[in-house]
Amino acid sequence: MHLSRPIPENFEVKQIRIVNRASGYYAMLSLALDVDMPQPSPSGHGLGIDLGLEHFLATSDGQLIARPRFFVDGQCKLKSLQRQLKRKKRGSRKSRQLHRQIARHHEYISNSRKDFHFKTAHQLCDSTGMIFAEDLNLKAMSAGMLCKHTLDAGFGQFLSILGHVCFKRDKYFAKVDANGTSQTCPKCQIRTGKKLLSERIHKCPECGYETNRDVAAAQVVLQRGYTAVGHIAVNFGEGK
Numbered sequence: 001m002h003l004s005r006p007i008p009e010n011f012e013v014k015q016i017r018i019v020n021r022a023s024g025y026y027a028m029l030s031l032a033l034d035v036d037m038p039q040p041s042p043s044g045h046g047l048g049i050d051l052g053l054e055h056f057l058a059t060s061d062g063q064l065i066a067r068p069r070f071f072v073d074g075q076c077k078l079k080s081l082q083r084q085l086k087r088k089k090r091g092s093r094k095s096r097q098l099h100r101q102i103a104r105h106h107e108y109i110s111n112s113r114k115d116f117h118f119k120t121a122h123q124l125c126d127s128t129g130m131i132f133a134e135d136l137n138l139k140a141m142s143a144g145m146l147c148k149h150t151l152d153a154g155f156g157q158f159l160s161i162l163g164h165v166c167f168k169r170d171k172y173f174a175k176v177d178a179n180g181t182s183q184t185c186p187k188c189q190i191r192t193g194k195k196l197l198s199e200r201i202h203k204c205p206e207c208g209y210e211t212n213r214d215v216a217a218a219q220v221v222l223q224r225g226y227t228a229v230g231h232i233a234v235n236f237g238e239g240k
């Protein structure tokens with residue numbers, strides 16, 4: 001057995017799960033320690049995030065994080081392996097070998113995605129005291145025509161990892177109502193109406209506030225989060 005890290009002192013092993021992955025067997029331990037963990041309270045600089053398709057996410061501070069490429073690249077390799085498999089005789093040595101290769105590749109993609117989610121969550125925590133995200137109706141999103149991309153981005157997994165990382169790093173995390181975040185102006189709060197997917201810029205017909213469409217949505221998310229925790233509202237685009 002390869003022990004990736006020692007069991008910390010005073011922890012009690014509550015559960016062991018044996019998992020069979022393409023790369024081998026893993027034993028996952030659940031540990032418990034009897035302490036009261038304080039819940040993070042809302043304070044400090046707030047950050048709203050908007051999960052999207054053009055970018056993986058946009059923040060209310062104007063940062064855009066690109067969608068990871070490994071799924072698209074990985075998908076090409078997967079297709080090529082599957083094509084090779086089709087030409088092999090079933091049950092032959094070569095076909096068994098390809099089956100193993102495909103399974104390992106699936107595992108690689110899922111590991112890369114998880115790694116990206118953890119790194120992004122930590123990076124967001126570096127610059128903020130509280131994070132607000134949209135409460136997405138994931139089912140509705142993945143049922144649409146953007147199905148593959150939406151699932152690839154793995155929004156549901158990311159939000160659960162983000163919540164976990166925020167808790168560990170004592171940052172407040174909450175979800176807000178996602179309804180119409182991309183149809184509201186963060187400066188004057190007017191309803192701007194539905195934008196086409198091709199409209200990449202939010203340009204308010206009322207107050208003239210102009211910014212990236214996803215950044216504008218993230219700013220609305222932040223304002224809703226601030227309202228929910230009783231924080232003084234912020235206005236974006238002042239002096240512009």
Ligand SMILES: [Zn+2]
Nearest residue numbers: 185188204207
């Ligand atoms: Zn406006």
